[in-house]
Amino acid sequence: MLTSEVYGQGPTLVLIHGSPGNARTWQSVGQCLADRFTIVAVNLPDYDQAGPPDEVKPRETDAVAEQVEATIKNLPGPIALAAHSYGANIALRIAIRGNIKPDRLVLFEPVTVNVLTLAGEHDLRHQTKAVFDGYINQSQKGDPLAVKTMIDFWFGVGAFEKFPEPVQSYLVSWSPRNVADVQAGFRETFTYEGLAAVDCPVRVVYGTKSPKVTRVVAETIAGATPHG
Numbered sequence: 001m002l003t004s005e006v007y008g009q010g011p012t013l014v015l016i017h018g019s020p021g022n023a024r025t026w027q028s029v030g031q032c033l034a035d036r037f038t039i040v041a042v043n044l045p046d047y048d049q050a051g052p053p054d055e056v057k058p059r060e061t062d063a064v065a066e067q068v069e070a071t072i073k074n075l076p077g078p079i080a081l082a083a084h085s086y087g088a089n090i091a092l093r094i095a096i097r098g099n100i101k102p103d104r105l106v107l108f109e110p111v112t113v114n115v116l117t118l119a120g121e122h123d124l125r126h127q128t129k130a131v132f133d134g135y136i137n138q139s140q141k142g143d144p145l146a147v148k149t150m151i152d153f154w155f156g157v158g159a160f161e162k163f164p165e166p167v168q169s170y171l172v173s174w175s176p177r178n179v180a181d182v183q184a185g186f187r188e189t190f191t192y193e194g195l196a197a198v199d200c201p202v203r204v205v206y207g208t209k210s211p212k213v214t215r216v217v218a219e220t221i222a223g224a225t226p227h228g
Contacts, residue, residue, distance in 0.1 A: 002071045003048045005041045008034030011103075012075045015041040016068065018085030019181035020174035022047040025084075040075060042068055044087065046177055056176045061086075061184050065093040069100050078103030085111050086181050089188065092221070095198040105202045109154075109214050110221065111182075115190045116213070119220045128213050132182055139179045147175035150182070153211065195224035202228040 005023040013033065017025040023041035030039040044064060046053050068090060072079060081102045083091035088110035095105050116125040131153050138146035148160040151171065160168065171178075202225045204218040222228035 002045065002067055003043045004071060005030075005043075006039065008037050008039040010035075010037045012072075012077065012079045013037035013039055014068075014072050014075070014079055014081050015039060016081065016083035016087035016091050017041070017044065017047070018083075018087045019044070020047065020052075020171065020178045021084075021087075037080075038076075040072065042071060044068075044090070052174045052177050056180050058180055059184060061089050061093050061188050062097070064184075065090050065097060069094060069097070073100060080104045080106070082106040082108070083110075084108040086185060088112070089185055092198075093188075095200065095202075096194045098197060102200050104200050105198070107202070107204045107218075107221065109206050109210060110204065110217060111185055112188065112190065112217055112221065113185065113213065114188050115195075115217055115220045115224075118190060118192060118195075118224065119216060121216055121220075124213055124216060129186060132186070136179050136182065139175055144172055147171045147178065150175075150178065154214075156209065192224055195221065196226060198225045200227065204228065 007030065015026040015030060017023060023043045026041045030041055033039060045059070045067060079100070079102055081091045081094065085108070088107035089112050091105060092107060092110060092112060094100055095102055113125055113128050116122070131149065135146055135149040138149060151160040152158065163171070202222065204222045206214040206218040
């Protein structure tokens, strides 16, 4: 089972962080909601460590979803899931798998880029993948600032340089794990049948200043789920 931070009172709200990150990513949000919800902020595999693992092994989103399911399956219901970025991929995968039926699903900028094929947005997927293939290649060649490519794509040119030094150092040190998560995301497959089986309310959130891909991914998921 995965580790998690649990606090608050009320209905269960499971929070899943993005990559890289950990349960503390949600701390400010969780504290604001703790008077209304029992917060369960999950640490995804490896991310409860003080530092990145020495050896980064590949893994699949579906396998991580299974680990999260094992961690939350005995929590008192109803369970709401809220998740960000790659964590939103995992939350959506949990809902598609159907072993746990969330009461509702809130996805903040999921990076489920492969849903673009369902929307016929093949060029946009190709363009996005090209950016991240470059990031992966930079990282695997040992470029310590490869992660800047990823950050500036999602948050705008120059975003990485605006982060304080401790955040930059964290992102650099954890980028090999993030690369593996990015690769897992691009191996995911989606079908309209799978998304149509998600029968809870689904809210997908994207930022108006985020790249176009975030909007198209959000609209595709919201349009393909019955209560999106």
